[in-house]
Structures are given as structure tokens and as C-alpha cells.
Amino acid sequence: MNNPYENAVKQLENVAKILKLDSEVVQRLSVPERFIEVNLPVRMDDGSVKIFTGFRSQHNNARGPYKGGLRFSPEVNEAEVKALSMWMTWKCAIADIPYGGGKGGVAVDTKKLSEQELENLSRAFVRAIHDCIGPEKDVPAPDMYTTPEIMEWMVEEYIKIKNEELKMKNSGDEMLATFTGKPVEAGGSEGRTEATGLGGVYVLESLAKKEDLIPEKTTVAVQGAGNVGYYFAKLAQEIGFKVVAISDSKSAVYRKEGLDIDKAMKSKEKDGSFETWKGGEKITNDELLKLDVDVLVPSAIENVITEENAKDIKARYIIEMANGPTTPDADIILSKKNIIVVPDVLANAGGVTVSYFEWMQNKRSEKWSKEEVFGKLKEKMVSAFEQTWEAMKKYKADMRMGAYALAVKKVVDAMM
Ligand code: GLU
Secondary structure (H helix, E strand, O other): OOOHHHHHHHHHHHHHHHHOOOHHHHHHHHOOOEEEEEEEEEEOOOOOEEEEEEEEEEEEOOOOOEEEEEEEOOOOOHHHHHHHHHHHHHHHHHHOOOOOEEEEEEOOOHHHOOHHHHHHHHHHHHHHHHHHOEOOOEEEEEOOOOOHHHHHHHHHHHHHHHHHHHOOOOOOHHHHOOOOOOOHHHOOOOOHHHHHHHHHHHHHHHHHHHOOOOHHHOEEEEEOOOHHHHHHHHHHHHOOOEEEEEEOOOOEEEOOOOOOHHHHHHHHHHHOOHHHOOOOEEEOHHHHHOOOOOEEEEOOOOOOEOOOOHHHOOOOEEEOOOOOOEOHHHHHHHHHOOOEEEOHHHHOOHHHHHHHHHHHHHHHOOOOOHHHHHHHHHHHHHHHHHHHHHHHHHOOOOHHHHHHHHHHHHHHHHHO
């Protein structure tokens, strides 16, 4: 079993060698500055109270407030949250936004909760951690199985608690900046929903330019069709790339000539998976990873590209839209096969970048148009890609190590 936190530490140790970092700094960066575990009493619909365990890992705040998502999933555990918080520190440094890294979550299967129970759980989490968060302290956001609506409940609960504490009514925009990824009508930013997928497509475009790839001739397989995978597939197709495969947790579909992503998604929304959709050949998730395509885009969960399957991967490029989809052992194999891996900390930084735009808008009481948000996002993603490409050349490393070198150096400089 791959432990994501051990993987994250191993990656840090590898980059420490390249940057010749002091071992004391490496020790400090190997652990979160603070790790919070809370037990949340939640009122269930049948009147009973059930306890759920939640976490928040605050990895490093040398460059700004801790920043990162909250995940509601049965797999959430200490090691995962710690790893994800470290990756957020690097991601914010690469995206060049003034934040450190944090991550949190609750071990829960949201499919087993009613809407009311989900709201109770979300509010209970905020009551448990409200002292540790705030616009200049720690700014949570959505992640797997958390939605804009959950962010709205959370920010409401936060403002309620703070108003009670301060004994005054102050629902000003400033406090809205405690959470990002809120619905647009509740202080969210235009474009946040599609931001992670779109940011990845800007990265794909930059890569295509460097490698002289012609979109119409470039085949792409996307693993995962959640918010990230879906928008990546849809938007990549819109600018001409040939998306030939997409999957969900149950099944995958493939069509050599390219899929109709919107039709596939409509069918999935209706039936719960791609299983019943006739617009492509049924394959397994494992087969999807091994397809003979140009670009493979893991967009679901951690540890899907491992020592076992890396040798069978035929794609020339991997764009990591999920967090931590490749294990360090698999990385070695991919690098030997000269596969270019665009690492998660760069590829999926679009989400947190638009979170930053949302935070700024809240703090300044502004509303930016979608065009403005996308324009600024493109600028940030293209610049992050260019800087990572340069770092890769400078350190004679693969792209992940280039990205890490760039990020870790920025963080260490800020710590000094
Ligand atoms: N959960 C997203 C990530 O992993 C977004 C985090 C944020 O917006 O703060 O990057």
C-alpha cells in the first residue's frame, strides 16, 4: 500500500539533494507546522448523534496564509491530509500566489448522508476549527466531494460564530474571504467551477507548443469525470484536441475517432455512470491507463500510476490533474521511458489560482467578469509552466523535480 505522506516526504528529500538544502530545513518541511484532529458530533435525521473525525493540516505559512481544500471521503486519513497539505505549499509557490499550504477533510461517505446531515456535518466542522482559520490565517476551499454549497454553509457558520464573539453584526466581504470556492451568488468568483480543468488545458496548450503537437492529431485519455476531469476533457476538446477516452470509478469508454464528451456526461448524469452509454467501446480503468494515446490525464485519485502498471503506459505525456496520481517508484520507470510528466503541483494549480482571485475580490469588495478571471488565470498558468520548464532545464531534472526545485526554493527563501 502506498502511503501518500511517505511519497511526499520522499519527493522533498529528492529535491533537497538537487538544491543542497540544509537538513534542518528539510526536517521542518517534512512535517506540517500544525495538525488538528477533531471529533464532530453530528445530529442525524433519525434524531441520533453520530461522531465523525475531521482533520486540518497546516503545512507551512512562510509565503502567506495556509491554503487548500477540504475533502469529504471515506478514505480521508492523517497521512493523506498531511501529504496533500505539503503539495499545496509547493503548488501555491509554483502558481506564484501569496499562500502557504494546508488541507483538511472528514472521513465520511457523503452518499450515505441526507442533505440536512451534510449541512450539519459541514457546520460542525467549522465550529470545531473556527479558531484556526480566517482570511489571513488559513483559507479552506472545495476538494473531492465538497461543493460550493458546502463552502456557503461553512462561511455562514464562520460569520455567525465571529459575529457572536464580536457581539456585532459584520457580514462584510472580508470574512467571506475565509473560504473560497463559494457559489457566485454567495461571494464566489466567476469561473471557479471550471478553473482547475481550464488551468490544465492552458498547461496542455503550453506543452503542445513546446513539443510541436498539433491539437487535432493529439489523442488524449482522461481518467476521472468529476469536476476536474470533466472540464479538462470538455475544454481540451473545444480547442481541438482529440479526447478518445474518459472514465468514472465504475467504467471507462473509448472511441478512436474521439468521444462526444457532452453526450457522454449527460448519459452519466442520468444513469450514474458511463456503463450504459453507447457512444464508445467499454474498457476498464486499467485499460484506459495503458491506451496507446499521446496524452494521459489522471484526474481522479492518488496512486493510480504505480510500479506495477507504469511499464505498460504508452502515452508520451502525462498531465497530472489529480493530486499525487503517480508514486515515486512509478516516476522512475516513466522517466526511463522518457515520458514527460507534467506534475500535479503545476497542472492542477488553476483551482487554487482562481481561489486566490476570489479571496482578492472579497477583500476588495470587487466582482470580476469571467473573461477577466480567465485572462488572469491564463497568464498565471502559462508563466508557471514556463518557469517550471526553465527549472527542469536548469537543474537537468524531470519536470516534477524542476517544479519542486522552483517551489521549495521560493518557500525556503521566505522562511529565512
Ligand atoms: N482543492 C484544490 C486543490 O487541490 C483547490 C484548493 C484551493 O482552492 O484552495 O488544489
